[in-house]
Amino acid sequence: MAGDVLSDGATSRTERAAQRIAQLVRGIDPGARLGTKSELRELCGVSVGTFNEALRVAQARGLVAVRPGPGGGLFAAEQSPMVRLGNSVLAIDADASSVADAVRIRDALDPLLIADAAWHSSPADIARYRDQVTAMSDAVDALDADAFMRANWRLHELFAEVNPSTVLRPIYLGLIDMIKQHTLAVLPADSQPIAEVMSDRYRIHADLVDAIADRDNERVNDLIRQHSVKHDR
Structure with missing residues (x-):
């Protein structure tokens, strides 16, 4: 697994500030x-422009909230374990704000994508989903966050590949590709046991694939809500 901090040469000034x-x-x-x-900005030691980009990244990752007016400023946002694993732990190499935007837009499209997958998945598609769920389980056992996230991405790519929409499918796959290309590593987010966080995400995805296989739309919708509790990434 990657260490807590990447070398200066591996990350942009914006990413280091974020x-x-x-x-x-x-x-x-x-x-x-x-x-x-x-x-x-002074604590980060960067220019105004770089800090504004870093702040945009931090907001897209669900890390901070900005409040205007007297007594305002920057505040720590409420985060679920899903947010910490899914967003804030992605270390990216360049164009950090654009990648953060890609993550945010992908998250917004996830409920529609999964709901469509429940309608359009064949038994062969479901078998491929289960392969990725197994890979996620193996990554949990190995405490390998990078492998876990790769399996997660691939599962969502498979959801997109069965989608009949000529609009949604290429947009979603393009967003995933952009995120993958610029992600250097998945970093431990904080003291939350990473095995526990990954186990929670694995459980939701395993249950989701089971519900899709059973054509249980009520269960699928319930799991979509769990998956989307800002965020699941």
Whole structure:
């Protein structure tokens, strides 16, 4: 598994600033104030433009909330374990804000994509889904977050590949490809046991594939809601 911090040569200034914001968020309670934009920019040691890009990345990852007015500033956002594994732990090599946008848009499309997969998946498709669920289980046992995320991505690619929409399918697959191309590693997000976090995500995806196989639309819809609790990535 990748270490906690990537070398300076492996990440852009924007990504390093976003990682610094993530470190600050992990050190305080959800909802606590981090400071003003100027204060955080000075802590990150970057230009205004670079900090604004890093802040955009942190917001897209669900790490921070911005509140205007007196007493406003930057605050640590409430995060589920799914968010911490799915978004904030992706270390990317360049164009960080664009990749963060791709993650955000992909997340928004996930419920539609999964609902469509429940209608259009054949037994052969479901067998391929189960292969990726097995790969996710193996990654949990090995504590291999990189392999886990790759299997997760591939499962969602398979959901997209059965989609009949000539609009949704290429858009979704393009977003996944962009995220994959620029992801250097999956990093431990905080003290939350990574095996526990991955196990939670594995369970939701395994149950989801079972529900799709059973054509249990009510269960599929319930699991889509669980999958989408900001986020599942």
